[in-house]
Amino acid sequence: MFDFKSRRSRVIDKLKAQGDAVAIVTDPDYVFYLTGYHGALGIEWGRPNIFIQTVDGESVLLVPLMEEEMAHRQTDVKRILPWTDGIDEEWRPHLQEYLDKYRNDKVAVDYTSIPRLVWDFIGDVIPKERISDIGKEIDRLRSVKDEKEIQVARHAGEVAVEMLKGAMKVAAPGVYEYEVELASKEAGTRHAAGLMEKYYRDVQPFNYPGIGNKQIMSSGGEITMCHHRSSMTKLVHGEPFFICHCGTAEFKNFFVGFDRILFPGDINDEAAKMLEVAEEAQKAALSRVKPGAYAKDVYNAYAEVIEDNGYPIPFRAGRSLGFSYNAWPALEKGSGAVLEEGMTFAVDGATDSDNYRTQVGDSILVTKDGFEYLTPFTKDHNALIVGK
Template sequence: MSHMKYFMQRRKRLLEHMTRLDYSLILITDPSYIFYFTGYHSALGAEWGRPELFVLMQNGESYLITPSMEEEMANAQTDLTQVIPWTDGLDNEWRKPLSQLLSKADSERLGIDYLKIPRVVWDFIVEHKNQNNIEDICPIVESMRMIKDDYEIQIARHTGEVAVAMLEAAMEVAAPGVYEFEVSLAAERAGTYKAAELMKKYYEEDEPFNYPNISNHQQIMAAGKLTTMCHHRAGMTQLKHGEPLFICHCGAVSFKGFYLGFDRTLFVGKGNEEVSRLLNIAEASQKAALSEIKPGAVAEDVFSAYAEVIQSAGYPIPFRAGRSLGFSVNGAPQLAKGDQTILKEGMIFAVDGGADGQNYRTQVGDSILVTKDGYEFITPFTKKHDELIVY
């Protein structure tokens, strides 16, 4: 697979950090981190009682310790030094190969994804190594993941195409009397076909690991007065004429493992004056945030511009102005108060605006790529209210 070079490059950069910090071994357990460095898509994990472990040694050797049922797939998806299989209940499972690798560590200093590691793995490590010599590498990994490489940017743009196709399909189906879940099913179907189209055109060499079906996460969707519930899921509520329909794609769309943010508030049948007024504020707050985004900007300043619009209109701040995106639904930096990260070209964010009223809440969100002189929309879609009326 030609994209394998990107995973190799990421491991090489991690090894440079490892050498600088004199770590003899780095252990990573988080599925999104493992994918970022190896290309391995896991179906299991600690929640199944089956931890999966990526180990990088100071000499550059790399290992994936995984359940034996995943061995064939892991070998096909990665180009590591060795995939080490283990079987449930036999020969001390994953502990035996991990202890062998720990014993090879030349120095006492280890790096682990401390905020991600399952407790059962942590307890095993501190039985073998001095806890005082174990350091958290999550800040290093997060800093690496902030700037996207060419492969990630390509996937992000394609994820945006999938999300837009999903919203277009939702708008075609949405009508008075239609259930929320029916709108969600239409969006999922359209997104899956768009993903399959893109995979066939751009990623044929990845077979048989192209997975077009849109993710297992339930679609965030709320109709009418339920819009005041920020993360309501698509359910049995029927759409009503003159009422809003909020659709959020956060977590609901994942293409090649990449997540993004994309939200719109729609109008069923006709406009709604109260909703339109709130939506104007949401859109203005997002516009203010976007006006700050460029290389050299401070993350907190993006939030401040967004917050000023909402508070000046007399409404409470509903949430942060946005977050970093990638192979997990949420990353660093955050477009939030207190985050002093300097924005750089190649970062990807979800940038949101919102306003919470007594009867309704409105939200608008897009994913953007920070460019050398500003930003690029990854989810280009209309915000004109008359074009957001369905049925």
């Protein structure tokens, strides 16, 4: 589906520019971006998936034996070296082969992501002063999306919107939060499956429509908690209900951000006034989004609205989106990152008080003239009343 060979070619260019002979990449999101391989288990299980790219063009994947067949089906990388838990030093002999080959050269790693056990193993062979970071360069490459990635981004936005529509159909006073989560995930899964059937049949059997992770949502006395998950709390008439799709709304490994405040039964005036400020902050941030803009200027526009209305700054104005929960660059204070056409962001606005917390968030694509919503959905408070 994606041109992985071209992506690897750009990494080779970066290696040449840095004077590195080989890159050793372990971050699962980076590995997927460069190869198309995404294992069922990640480093948190102690089973590292390691991608090796040499400056002379050799590409190699080290994967657990149980995932070897899947790797061959997912990637165009020809050399795939399997290893087995607890047998023959696992992945180490394969990696040692390349460390020995390049022991007199500079080696690049994804510095902020590499597991300690892999870092220590490399450090026993390659002196630390000859190890450089390739992660920042991969982040820069990933930040600008090509045409196929933008298609996936738009579809991911569709899935997020359908999730919210599904949630709104069942959300009402007296309904448990977890019941809203179930409806949201069912709606998102069904829409994702439809998109995969229509647009992505060529990549079967790796179309995974199911929506995962616990849904961020809060209501009642818990609404002031930013990352509260769906619970046994029942929605209350007149009390605002926050629902956030960060980490759940995902399509073909592309993650989006999308937040709304809903009003079970009727609008809550205090929360509605706070939400208006959050919406103005988001609007101000979006007004600065265009190619050539500085990330810090987007943040400053957002922050000015919030502070002028007497609220504390709750977080940055947004973050880059893509094949990770969180990517570079961020729309944050002092950031000199320059926005480019093809970048994708979650852009937020929020307010906090002792009684309530309100937030609005959307995913956008930077276009040649400004931006395009990936999550086009109403902010009309009357339209956000549920369970009337």
